[in-house]
Structures are given as structure tokens and as C-alpha cells.
Amino acid sequence: IPLSAGLGSSAATSVATVAALKEYFGVGSDLERIRSDAHAVELRVQGAASPIDTAIATHGGYVLVEQGTVQHVQLPALQLLVGCVDSIPLSMGTAKASDLSLKTKALVAGVRARKEHFPAIFEAISNAADELTVEAIQALEAGDTIKLGVLLNSNHGLLDAIGVVPRRLSSLVKVAQSLGALGAKVTGAGGSDELGGIGSVLVLPGRNEAKIRAAMELEGALAMPVRTGGAGLKIEQFASADR
Amino acid sequence: IPLSAGLGSSAATSVATVAALKEYFGVGSDLERIRSDAHAVELRVQGAASPIDTAIATHGGYVLVEQGTVQHVQLPALQLLVGCVDSIPLSMGTAKASDLSLKTKALVAGVRARKEHFPAIFEAISNAADELTVEAIQALEAGDTIKLGVLLNSNHGLLDAIGVVPRRLSSLVKVAQSLGALGAKVTGAGGSDELGGIGSVLVLPGRNEAKIRAAMELEGALAMPVRTGGAGLKIEQFASADR
The missing domain is CATH 3.30.70.890 (GHMP kinase, C-terminal domain)
Incomplete structure (x- = not known):
């Protein structure tokens, strides 16, 4: 993913890193927890972060974010x-x-x-x-x-x-x-x-x-x-x- | 005025023609009547016409059109x-x-x-x-x-x-x-x-x-x-x- 081009590279990196660390230290958690942890990392580092990017990087497919709530939706x-x-x-x-x-x-x-x-x-x-x-x-x-x-x-x-x-x-x-x-x-x-x-x-x-x-x-x-x-x-x- | 470029050339032409004809036939009328007649011509020829263009071509300055009503406004x-x-x-x-x-x-x-x-x-x-x-x-x-x-x-x-x-x-x-x-x-x-x-x-x-x-x-x-x-x-x- 090209960096800093609005394509969610920081979210992808955060999600992958959080997941890898959890795996390495044997504190594996479910996807939704990985998503919210990765989002928290982005918030801390960037000051502001869209929950959409980390949700997509974690769950794939399509997501709909309304008032901070992440909803997985099935679409072609x-x-x-x-x-x-x-x-x-x-x-x-x-x-x-x-x-x-x-x-x-x-x-x-x-x-x-x-x-x-x-x-x-x-x-x-x-x-x-x-x-x-x-x-x-x-x-x-x-x-x-x-x-x-x-x-x-x-x-x-x-x-x-x-x-x-x-x-x-x-x-x-x-x-x-x-x-x-x-x-x-x-x-x-x-x-x-x-x-x-x-x-x-x-x-x-x-x-x-x-x-x-x-x-x-x-x-x-x-x-x-x-x-x-x-x-x-x-x-x-x-x-x-x-x- | 360049033609058909959205700069009101048809309105300017309509206003000038209506005013010249009225003058020629000695049926001179006030500016507001010239404006509404010129707008009527545009409506008949084009099917649809903005009242803004004819209003500006007639009165100059700035005009504000709300629900078809033309209002002359003083602005720098x-x-x-x-x-x-x-x-x-x-x-x-x-x-x-x-x-x-x-x-x-x-x-x-x-x-x-x-x-x-x-x-x-x-x-x-x-x-x-x-x-x-x-x-x-x-x-x-x-x-x-x-x-x-x-x-x-x-x-x-x-x-x-x-x-x-x-x-x-x-x-x-x-x-x-x-x-x-x-x-x-x-x-x-x-x-x-x-x-x-x-x-x-x-x-x-x-x-x-x-x-x-x-x-x-x-x-x-x-x-x-x-x-x-x-x-x-x-x-x-x-x-x-x-x-």
C-alpha cells in the first residue's frame, strides 16, 4: 500500500503489528479486540484517526461506521x-x-x-x-x-x-x-x-x-x-x- | 461577451433588442418592464431561462433573485x-x-x-x-x-x-x-x-x-x-x- 496517500497504510500496519505482538506474547484475542486496540494505537500516535481504516484492515469486506460503532456489512x-x-x-x-x-x-x-x-x-x-x-x-x-x-x-x-x-x-x-x-x-x-x-x-x-x-x-x-x-x-x- | 459560455450573452442581447424596439416604435417603458419583457422572450425561445441574467443586463450592479422576485442590492x-x-x-x-x-x-x-x-x-x-x-x-x-x-x-x-x-x-x-x-x-x-x-x-x-x-x-x-x-x-x- 502506498504510504500517506489516504489508503489506510497506517491502519494496516497497526492492525498487523498489534496482532503479531499479541501472537508473539501468547495473548491472542479476538478480531474485534485487535481492531479496537489498533484503533487506540492510531488515536494515540496521530491524535485523530478514522475507525473505518482499522475496521477494514481487520475484518476485510465492507464496514459501516455510525457514531463510532463498527458494523460489518455484506455487499457484492x-x-x-x-x-x-x-x-x-x-x-x-x-x-x-x-x-x-x-x-x-x-x-x-x-x-x-x-x-x-x-x-x-x-x-x-x-x-x-x-x-x-x-x-x-x-x-x-x-x-x-x-x-x-x-x-x-x-x-x-x-x-x-x-x-x-x-x-x-x-x-x-x-x-x-x-x-x-x-x-x-x-x-x-x-x-x-x-x-x-x-x-x-x-x-x-x-x-x-x-x-x-x-x-x-x-x-x-x-x-x-x-x-x-x-x-x-x-x-x-x-x-x-x-x- | 463570448457566446454560449454561460456569461449571459443571450440575456444581454434580449434586453438590448427589446429596449431598442420599444425606443424605435416609441413605446418606451421603464427598466423593470424591459427586464420582464426580455425575460419573457428568453423563456419563449429557450424553454427555460434564469431571471438573473436579464436582471443584471438591465439593472447592472448586483441582483438577488428569490423565488422569481428580483431585488436590486448595493454591494461593493x-x-x-x-x-x-x-x-x-x-x-x-x-x-x-x-x-x-x-x-x-x-x-x-x-x-x-x-x-x-x-x-x-x-x-x-x-x-x-x-x-x-x-x-x-x-x-x-x-x-x-x-x-x-x-x-x-x-x-x-x-x-x-x-x-x-x-x-x-x-x-x-x-x-x-x-x-x-x-x-x-x-x-x-x-x-x-x-x-x-x-x-x-x-x-x-x-x-x-x-x-x-x-x-x-x-x-x-x-x-x-x-x-x-x-x-x-x-x-x-x-x-x-x-x-
């Missing part, structure tokens, strides 16, 4: 394209990486400031996003990818309205849309131009996957085909060399 | 950049021009269809837009261009959420934003990729006007500095040659 898998710009290379030093992580905090702080200045606007946008989620779940249940695509596009606009769509991510979304993608949006993380525009987009490509993928790569993005609904945490035992 | 002038892509050349034949005008109808029909499919989402977005307008008027009254810019950016996102932001206009807005514009948005008309992506954007450039203007021109747009609050209809008498 989807073929998506993830486009990612300017992710942090694995070779990056921790000082630089932690600097970028401060940028995420600045992004969140910017959204919070706008929300405090314009509470009525943000409440209306939040209501629109809630309605969108309800409709999107129904579209997924019905396998209606055309409807889902319209909802992805609309959600992208709402994210732009709260100020988390930088130029390069916007460009990826618009390229995909103009090439016939059913829908496209920035991921939850988003980004901002002042903070380097790092981040990812999600594309529901429909029949034009190859063309859209090529166009995203021409825009300088890492374009990855992804199938949703994958497995979550998997604990594998292996014989150590000195046993 | 602003220095803006208007960026316009793919406007219709004056030399274009009427058949082609009328084809493009059908495209505007298709754009409006697309928004209406999405609104009918997702009434709750569109109502929430509409509430957000209403709140935004109230805040924007306050920002204009206070001369708070920083606040106004944030609101322009947010309004752009809402327009994207209802599906009227095509790739090239999006690109102009994002270029301006990333170069430090206080705010940027597509104009009311918007556009769509399937319909050629014709349209205009409005930029509140702040201190970076020259840089943003150059960047918009590099994107292939016609970039025009515009000062708001200009005069409306002006009837000038001139001596004809045979009198």
Missing part, C-alpha cells in the same frame, strides 16, 4: 481503479515522513476551521453526504453500478466543497470521468495544494478500465486495479528456524 | 477574472449555434434527472447553496474577500456534486486555486464533458492576478479581467442620417 465485490499521486517512498526517512503526517493534521485542521466558520453550510453538506451513503449502500446491494457511479461523482463534489480536493487529484478524477468512468472521487483523506497535493482517487471504471488506467498513468499517477471485499487480518503460523 | 465592486473555454465564434452559423443551445437543454435535463433520482441529496445540497449565498452577501458587504473566496471554492464543489463541472472548467478552477486565487468556481451555467465542456469560470484572484491569468491562458482559456457592479441598460439617442 466491485472492480475499481485506485490512482495515487506522490506517495511516500518506503526509503523515506522518518523525519520527512513525520513532517508529511503533520501535513495531514494541518489538512484536518483546515476543514475544522472552515466548519467552525460556516456551521450551517457544513451541516447541510454533511446531510447530503449521509443521504449519499444510504443511497450508495442500496446501489451496491442492487448491483446498480451506474447509480453508484453518479453517487461517487456527487460525493467527490461534496469533498471539494469542504476543501480537500487538490489540483492533481481533481485532474485524475476529471480525466476518469471524461473518459467514461461510471464514477470517480478522491478518497476520504483528500489533500490540499498547499500541503503538496498528495493523495488518492477511487474510480469505478465500467467498460473503459484500460483506457482510464492509461490516462491516469499519463497524468503521473500510480494506477492500481483493486477488487473490493477482500480478506482482513490473516494470522499464519510458521515454524521458526531455532525450534 | 470586485475585481475578478473570467475564464472561458470553447465559446461559440460570432461567425458560427445559426444551425450549429442552435445545436449547442440544445446541449444546454440536455445539461439542464441531466441535472433534473439526477435530482429526481436523489431528491434528499439534492435538497441538502440546495440548502448548503442557500446558506452559502447568505454568507457570501455578508462577506461582500464586509469587503471580506478571503471569506468570499472560501465560499466560491465551496460553491464550486456543490456544482460539481450536481454534475455540471466538466474537465476543462475544473482544470481552470484548480489551476487558479493552486496558484493562490482567493476563490474560484464555474459560473452558474457549468457544462458537461459529453456536451463539449463549453463554459466559464469565475476567479477571485487576490494578489496573484497576472500569474493566474497567464496560467489560464496556457490552459487554452480566454481570460478576461472583469469588474463587477457595472452599469446596466443605457439608452443613447443619436441623430439619424436622413433627419
Whole structure:
């Protein structure tokens, strides 16, 4: 998973580390406990963390988080394209990486400031996003990818309205849309131009996957085909060399 | 005014023609009557028309339209950049021009269809837009261009959420934003990729006007500095040659 690109790499790392440590020290616990411990780690380290990322990394599939409560939902898998710009290379030093992580905090702080200045606007946008989620779940249940695509596009606009769509991510979304993608949006993380525009987009490509993928790569993005609904945490035992 | 680019060229033409005909036939009437007659012409020809465009073309300055009622408001002038892509050349034949005008109808029909499919989402977005307008008027009254810019950016996102932001206009807005514009948005008309992506954007450039203007021109747009609050209809008498 590309780092610091809004794709949940820190959640995946936290979940895997918590699970490995529990296993190593023989204090294995159930998945839900691993999830909440990993989420607690993220909260402590980052100050703020979405419970969605750790829930997905632990349980796989689809999850719905309402008021902090994690609910596992059964929905059909989807073929998506993830486009990612300017992710942090694995070779990056921790000082630089932690600097970028401060940028995420600045992004969140910017959204919070706008929300405090314009509470009525943000409440209306939040209501629109809630309605969108309800409709999107129904579209997924019905396998209606055309409807889902319209909802992805609309959600992208709402994210732009709260100020988390930088130029390069916007460009990826618009390229995909103009090439016939059913829908496209920035991921939850988003980004901002002042903070380097790092981040990812999600594309529901429909029949034009190859063309859209090529166009995203021409825009300088890492374009990855992804199938949703994958497995979550998997604990594998292996014989150590000195046993 | 570039034609069919969402800049009110048809309203300006209607108002000027109605006023000239009234003057010629000696049935001169007050400005408000000219405005409503010109709006009626637009409605008959286009099927649908915003009362805003004819109101501005007649009265100049700023107008606020609520439930069809036109209200003249006094607000300070602003220095803006208007960026316009793919406007219709004056030399274009009427058949082609009328084809493009059908495209505007298709754009409006697309928004209406999405609104009918997702009434709750569109109502929430509409509430957000209403709140935004109230805040924007306050920002204009206070001369708070920083606040106004944030609101322009947010309004752009809402327009994207209802599906009227095509790739090239999006690109102009994002270029301006990333170069430090206080705010940027597509104009009311918007556009769509399937319909050629014709349209205009409005930029509140702040201190970076020259840089943003150059960047918009590099994107292939016609970039025009515009000062708001200009005069409306002006009837000038001139001596004809045979009198």
C-alpha cells in the first residue's frame, strides 16, 4: 500500500503489528479486540484517526461506521481503479515522513476551521453526504453500478466543497470521468495544494478500465486495479528456524 | 461577451433588442418592464431561462433573485477574472449555434434527472447553496474577500456534486486555486464533458492576478479581467442620417 496517500497504510500496519505482538506474547484475542486496540494505537500516535481504516484492515469486506460503532456489512465485490499521486517512498526517512503526517493534521485542521466558520453550510453538506451513503449502500446491494457511479461523482463534489480536493487529484478524477468512468472521487483523506497535493482517487471504471488506467498513468499517477471485499487480518503460523 | 459560455450573452442581447424596439416604435417603458419583457422572450425561445441574467443586463450592479422576485442590492465592486473555454465564434452559423443551445437543454435535463433520482441529496445540497449565498452577501458587504473566496471554492464543489463541472472548467478552477486565487468556481451555467465542456469560470484572484491569468491562458482559456457592479441598460439617442 502506498504510504500517506489516504489508503489506510497506517491502519494496516497497526492492525498487523498489534496482532503479531499479541501472537508473539501468547495473548491472542479476538478480531474485534485487535481492531479496537489498533484503533487506540492510531488515536494515540496521530491524535485523530478514522475507525473505518482499522475496521477494514481487520475484518476485510465492507464496514459501516455510525457514531463510532463498527458494523460489518455484506455487499457484492466491485472492480475499481485506485490512482495515487506522490506517495511516500518506503526509503523515506522518518523525519520527512513525520513532517508529511503533520501535513495531514494541518489538512484536518483546515476543514475544522472552515466548519467552525460556516456551521450551517457544513451541516447541510454533511446531510447530503449521509443521504449519499444510504443511497450508495442500496446501489451496491442492487448491483446498480451506474447509480453508484453518479453517487461517487456527487460525493467527490461534496469533498471539494469542504476543501480537500487538490489540483492533481481533481485532474485524475476529471480525466476518469471524461473518459467514461461510471464514477470517480478522491478518497476520504483528500489533500490540499498547499500541503503538496498528495493523495488518492477511487474510480469505478465500467467498460473503459484500460483506457482510464492509461490516462491516469499519463497524468503521473500510480494506477492500481483493486477488487473490493477482500480478506482482513490473516494470522499464519510458521515454524521458526531455532525450534 | 463570448457566446454560449454561460456569461449571459443571450440575456444581454434580449434586453438590448427589446429596449431598442420599444425606443424605435416609441413605446418606451421603464427598466423593470424591459427586464420582464426580455425575460419573457428568453423563456419563449429557450424553454427555460434564469431571471438573473436579464436582471443584471438591465439593472447592472448586483441582483438577488428569490423565488422569481428580483431585488436590486448595493454591494461593493470586485475585481475578478473570467475564464472561458470553447465559446461559440460570432461567425458560427445559426444551425450549429442552435445545436449547442440544445446541449444546454440536455445539461439542464441531466441535472433534473439526477435530482429526481436523489431528491434528499439534492435538497441538502440546495440548502448548503442557500446558506452559502447568505454568507457570501455578508462577506461582500464586509469587503471580506478571503471569506468570499472560501465560499466560491465551496460553491464550486456543490456544482460539481450536481454534475455540471466538466474537465476543462475544473482544470481552470484548480489551476487558479493552486496558484493562490482567493476563490474560484464555474459560473452558474457549468457544462458537461459529453456536451463539449463549453463554459466559464469565475476567479477571485487576490494578489496573484497576472500569474493566474497567464496560467489560464496556457490552459487554452480566454481570460478576461472583469469588474463587477457595472452599469446596466443605457439608452443613447443619436441623430439619424436622413433627419
